[in-house]
Amino acid sequence: MKKINNNKGFKPLIAKHKKKTILFVILLLFYVFCLPKELFTKPTSTVITSKNNQLLGALIAEDGQWRFPKNDSVPQKFKTCLIQFEDEYFYKHPGFNPISILKALKQNIQAGSVKRGGSTITQQVIRLSRDNRNRTYFEKLKELILATRLEIRASKEEIIAFWSSNAPFGGNVVGLDAASWRYFNRKSTDLSWAESATLAVLPNAPNLIYPGKNQHKLLTKRNRLLKKLLVKKIIDSLTYELSILEELPQKAYPIPQIAPHLLQKINQTNKGRFVKTTINQKLQNQANEIVKNHYNVLSKNGVYNIAILVLDVKTRQVLAYVGNSPTDKKHQKDVDIIDKPRSTGSVLKPFLYAAMLDSGELLPNTLVADIPTHFGSYTPENFDKKYAGAVSAKMALSRSLNVPTVRMLQHFGLEKFHHYLQQLKLKDLRNNANYYGLTLALGGAESNLWDLCKSYASLASTVNHYNQNSSRYFTNEFLEPTFFADKTVDFGEKIPEKIIFDAASIYLTFESLKEVNRPNSEENWEFFDSSKQIAWKTGTSFGFRDAWAIGTTKDFVVGVWVGNADGEGRPGLVGVQTAAPILFDIFDKLPNSNWFEKPFDEMTEVAICAKSGYRATEICEEKKQEFIQNSGLKTAPCPYHILINVGNSENYQVNTSCENLSHIQQKSWFVLPPLMEYYYKENNPFYKPLPKFRNDCLGETKNTMKFIYPTEKSSIFLPKNFDGKKNELILKVAHSNKEAMLFWYVNSEFITSTKEIHNVAIKYKVGTYTISVTDNLGNEIQQEIIIKE
Template sequence: MKLINYIKRHKIKSAILAVLLVVYYFSLPKDLFKDPTATVITSNNNELLGAKIADDGQWRFPETDRVPEKFKTCLLLFEDEYFYKHPGFNPISIFKALKENISSGSVKRGGSTLTQQVIRLSRKGQSRTYLEKLKEIILATRLEFRHSKDDILKLYASHAPFGGNVVGIDAAAWRYFNREASNLSWAESATLAVLPNAPSLIYPGKNQQRLLDKRNRLLKKLLDNGTIDELTYELSVAETLPQKPYPLPQIAPHLLQKTAKHNKGKRLKTTVDITLQTQTNHIVKQHYNSLKQNEIYNISVLVLDVKTRKVLTYIGNSPTDNAHQKSVDIIDKPRSTGSILKPFLYAAMLDAGDLLPHTLVADVPTQFGSYQPENYDKSYDGAVHANEALSRSLNVPAVRMLQDFGLDRFYHYLKQLKLKDLRYNANHYGLSLALGGAESNLWDLCKSYAAMASTLNHFNDHSSAYFTNEFIEPVYNFESKVDFGKLVSEKSVFDAASIYLTFESMKQVNRPESDESWEFYDSSQDIAWKTGTSFGFRDAWAIGTTKDYVVGVWVGNADGEGRPGLVGVQTAAPILFDVFDILPKSDWFAKPYDEMIEVSICKKSGYRASTACDDIEPRFIQNSGQKTAPCPFHKLVHLDASEQFQVNSSCEDVSNLKTTSWFVLPPLQEYYFKTKNPFYKPLPPFRNDCVKTSAIHMEFIYPNQQNTIFLPKDFDGNTNDLILKVAHSKPELTLYWYIDDAFIGQTKDIHDMAVLPQQGEYTITVVDELGNEIKHKITVAN
C-alpha cells in the first residue's frame, strides 16, 4: 500500500525508474555469442573423433558443458579470485586499477572480473574507454541475474581467445596439447589459464619466455595457497611449453562430413567405438597400401551392431589422395551390386515356398533373348544344389532361378528392403537384377543384412514373434533410439526359417569364384557372408553377418575404373575377415523351430522325397516349403538279372524283372553333370529284344539358345568349323542331321556334327531313328 502511494506521489520518478528497469532487463541480448562454431563428433565414450573448422576459419568448438577443475582453479586464481563473491564487478579491483592507471597516465590495469570479460568478448573488443567499462559493469550485473556462476565460467571458457585461430578451452586443449581439456596436467592448465590475458602477444610458438614466466608465477601461487604440493610444483615447472599447434584428430573424417550436412556447428556424440574404428582404420590402410600397387585406390567399411542397429565403425574411404577422390564418402554412393543381391533372391524363394535349400537347379548354357549369363569360370555343372549355387556364386543358376521365381516378385521383395537406389521398374533391370544389373550402396545393403539377422534373433528371443519395424535405418547419433515397432505374429519381409536357411548356405566354406587359398580366409567363428563383383571388375563387395555384428566392405575406384583382380573374394573378403577378427566372437543363430517342419528329403536331388527315392534323410525345412514338388529326378526302372539293360514285359518274364530306383537328369543337364560327377550312372539302354516304351528326350548342347553364331578363325585367318552338339537320353540311337531340309550326316553314341556354313539364316533339324525331332534356328555372322 505504501509502494502504491509512493508511486502516486512520485509518478515521474516512478515512470523513469520503470523505464530504466525495462531497459536494464532487455539490455542483454538473448544470445551473447552468434559466432559460427566447428562441427565436432565424439565416440560413444566421448573421445574426440574429429572436428571441422568453423565457417570463419576459427577453431571454435560448441560451448563446453563443463569446465575442467584444474583449469577452473588456475583461471580463478589468475583472473578473478573473488568470482563467486562479487555481483559481476569488483569495486576494490576497479578502484585499484583506476588509481594505477591515473598515476601512470595510461591504461596499465583493467580490473575486470570474468563476468565483465564475458561481456567484452561478446561485444567484439569495443575500445577500452571508461564509458565502455561502465557499460560492461551494467551488462555484467545483468548477466549475473540471468546465469549461474558456473554457467558464466562455461561461457568464458568456451569463447576466450587462446592465440592464433584457437578459441575456447576445448579447442585449445586439442590444438596445443593433443588431448581432452579434462586430461590436462597442472602445468598445461596453468598455460591455458594465462593465455587469454594477452593472446595476440603470448601464445605457443611466440614469446615463449614471457609465457613461461607467467605460467610459472601462477604455479607458484598454486603452491603457496596449498592447491598443489612441492613435488607437483617441481614437476610442473619442468614441463616444456607447446611449440606449435597439433592437427586435430581425424579418426572418422567421412562420418564428420556426413554429420556436418545435418548438424553443422554442433557437437554430436556418435555411436562409434573409437577402439574398433582405429583398428579398422589400420586394417584399411594396410590393404590400401597393397591394393594401390594394382591401381585400386578406394575402400569403404561399415560395421553395425545387429541388436541396437548402431554404427560402430564408419570408414567412407581409404587414406588415398585428392587425385583419387579422398573426400568422397562411398558408403552411401550407388554402385553396381554384382552378386551381392543373390542371398535376397534365395531367401525370397525359400520364403515363398518355391525352393528348398538343397534342391537341384539347372546349371547349363542359357540364353534369354539377347541376354546370355555365364558363370565366373565359364564352366557348367549341369545341375547343382541351390545352397551350393549360392555359396559358389554361380551366375547361371541364379538367373534361371530368377526367371522361374518371377522378376516382378523378386523386385517386390527388394523394394520391401528399402534399397533407395532401385529407382526404376523391374523391367528396366531385367534378369540381370540378380547379377549386378541394379545399383545399391553399402549403407542399405548392410542395413538389410542386419535387419535379417535381427529378425532371426528377435523371433527366437520373443516367443516366435516379429517386430513390425525391423527393416529400420541404422543410427550413428548416440542419443537416437531405434524403434522396432510392435510384436506381431506376421513377418515383415522374410520369415525366420528362410533367413536361417539362407545364412546356413552363406556360411559354407566354398569360395564364390574358386577353391584357391580358401584357408587364408577361414575364421574361428561362423559367419554368413557373401561377395560380389560387378561387370568389368569395377566394384568388389563383401558383406557378412553374425548374430551380433554386420560388416560390409566395398573396394574399387571411385571414378568407376575397372582393374584386373578387382574381385570380391580377392580384395574385399580379406578386409571383411580381418575386421571380424577384431570383433568379439558370436554364437551362431538358434534354429527357429516354430517356422520349420521336419520332412523326408531325397539326398541326391534335395527335393521332398518321392516314393521312388532310394536315399532319404530327415531335414528341417521352412513351413512354406511343404508345397514344393516331390523329387522329379528319381524313377523306377526295370532291369534284367545282370542289371546292364532295361527290360519290360515285352522281352522278359515279369517275375524276372528287377525294379530299381534310378537318378536320371534331363539330357542337357546330364551331359555337363557327369563330367564333374564321375559316380553318376546314366540309365542303362534297353535290351535289343525289348519294345522301347519310355519317353525319348533330346536337346541341343550347342547351339542351345543362341540365335547368332560367330564362327571363330585360326591364326592363319581360316574360318573354323561350327561344331553342333546334341544330348540324347539314349545316345546309342542313330541321329540324322539336316540344315534347311538338306541332309548333312548321321551320328551314333557321340552326337557331334561339324559344318562350315556361309553367312545367313539356317534351320538345324535333328531326327533320331525312332522319328523324334528337334529344330533350332540360327544366324551365322562373321
C-alpha cells in the first residue's frame, strides 16, 4: 500500500489558506476560553447546618442578598417543575433550542418588540452570570455561544444546579435554597408539588410576581404548571386537586437562627460558605429553650447572660453551642461568652486534687486541715465561714471548701500546680504562678467555657481510652474539640505513659465530684435507679460576678456559665443556685451513660486507716481495704494514731507508778493536733480527746496548745463599731487538756487567765505586740501581731 505523506498534503493547504487558518485558530481559542472559569462571583451567605443537614442559621451576603452558596443537589420535584415550565427539551439540546428560537423570533417580529425569549435553561444560566444584560439580538448571540460552551464544560445536572442557586426569586432572595426558607420556612427537599411549582415560576418575572404581590398572576402561573404536570401524568389527579388548594405564601419568613453565636464564629473563617457542623439540632433547640426559661427568671435579679457548651467525649464534637441568652443589645446579647475569659471560681479545684493524687501526695480520704489559716495578709475563708477542723480530701473537693484547698495548694506547691494547668493549654492562663498566688485554685485566674469543657472532656476520655485500649494512653488526648462535621479528631498514638494525669487519679477525682451536693430539686438523686451519675463542679467568682457548673459523664460534658457580660456582680449569683440547675436540665435531655470503669492496672488495693484516710499502720484500730492510685503508695502512713497506756476504765492514762501492770492495757488512740481538734470535736461528737494522766500517776500529760487566732505573725486592722469606736481584738487558743489553766501576757505584761474557753479580748493602740500564753504546766507559745489603723 502506498504511504500517504501528510506533510505534503496539509502544509500546502495551510499555506494556501493561511489567513483563514489563523482566523479559525483564533476563533477556536476564543471559543475555548470565552467562558469564565468562575461563572458566578457575587458574595454568598454564610450558612451552617446541623449534623443531619438541618438549617441552623445564615448570614445575609455582603451585597444585602439572601444568596446561599451553590448547592449541587437539586430536589427532583423542583427540577421537574423547572424543566416543564422553562425548557422541556433541556436534556436533548446542545445549549440552545433552534425551534424555540425561531418561534420566539417570529412572534417578536410580528409584535414589533421582544415578547418571547426562547431561551433554554443553559442560556438563562449564562444570562444570570452576565447580570441580566439588555435583551438585544447581539447579546442573545453571545449567550447562545457561551451556552454551547457551558454544555461542553458542565453536565446537565451541574447546569440545573447553577440555575437553582442563582435565579432571582423576588426581593432580595436569590437561589432555590434561600427562597425555600424565606417563602415556606423549610428546606427545598421538603417542598410539596405546589410549593415547587410556585418557586419554579417565580424567576420568570421576579420583579412583578412574588409572594404578597400580584397573587392572582402567580396563582394562575402555578396552577397552569400543575395542570401540565397532570396532563403529562407526572402527578396524579389527587395530587393535582390537593396541590391547587394549597395557598400561596403571603410574606417572607425570617431565616432560622438556632445557633447565632456559632454562626458568627464560623463566619470569621468560612465567610460565604456552606458549613455542616456537628450540632445536634434537637439538643440545640432544647438548650435554647432551657436558657430562655432560666433567663426569664434570672433577669429579674439583674442577671442577663448565660452560655452553654455540650461536648461528645468520644468524638470531641460540639453537640450544642449557646453563646448567650436571648437578652437585648443593652446587655450585650451578641457577645459570645463561650470563648471569653472569666474568673474561674472553684472550677479549677478538681485539677489540683487530681494533680496531688497523680504525684502521690494525697489519698482520697486523707484528712486535711480545715482551720483558720493566714498566709501573710491573705486569709482564705470557706463559703459558709465555718471550719470543720479536719475533713477528707475527697469531701473538701465535693463540698468545695476553700481553706483546705489553699492549704493543699500551699503544701503541693504553687509552681507545680501552675505547671499542670499549663499542660492543659488554658489559653487565658497567661501569667506566671506568683502573679496568681494561692488564689489560683479559688478564682484568682481566668479561663473560658471552651477550654474548661475541653479539659474535663479530655480527663473523661483519658479514663475511657485507658480501659478500652489495654491500659494505654493517647499522645494527643488533650486536643481541641471541633464543630466541623467533616473534621475527625486525631488522638495520636498509643503509649504506655500518662500524658498529664494518670487514669486512676482522674477516676478517683470523678468519684469525689460525683458526691457534690446537687441543687434542691436534685436532692436524694442517688436513691433513684434512673438517676444519672455525673461528676460535676460549680464555681462562684469573687463579688458574685461569675457562676459556673461543669459536669461530665462517660459520654458527655456539659458546661454552663451564668453572669453579666459587663462583669457586674449580683447577690445570689452562685454556681450551685444559678448554673447548676441549668446543667442538670441539659443532662436530662442527654442519653443515660454508664459510670466510668475502674482503671485497675493503675490502682493498688491497700489497707486504709478508716479514721484518718492515710495508709494504715499496725496501730490503726479500724482499717478498710481500698483501691488507690499506684502513686499513692508513696504517701505517708497514718500520723494521727498513737499508743497509750490506760487503765481498765480507759478514762485515764496510767503507768506502773500508779497501776499494777496487770491492770494496764495498751490502746491505740486517734489524736488530732490541738487546732484541728478544737473544731473537729464540735462536728464529731464521738471524737475522744486524749485522756489525761490519772492524778496519782508520776507522769505528766503531754499538753499541747496552739493559737486559733491569730495563727501566725500578721497585720490586723481593728474595725469600728456604729459609735465610731474601735472594736476589741479577740485572741483564741486551743489546748489539748480542757482543764488546763492558761495565763496571758502582752509584751511580757500579765493580762488575764482563762480556763476551758480560752478567748481573750484586748484593745491596744497601733503598734507591734508579742502575745505569750503559758499553761499551768509551764508550756508556752508566742505570737507577734501588728495592729494598724
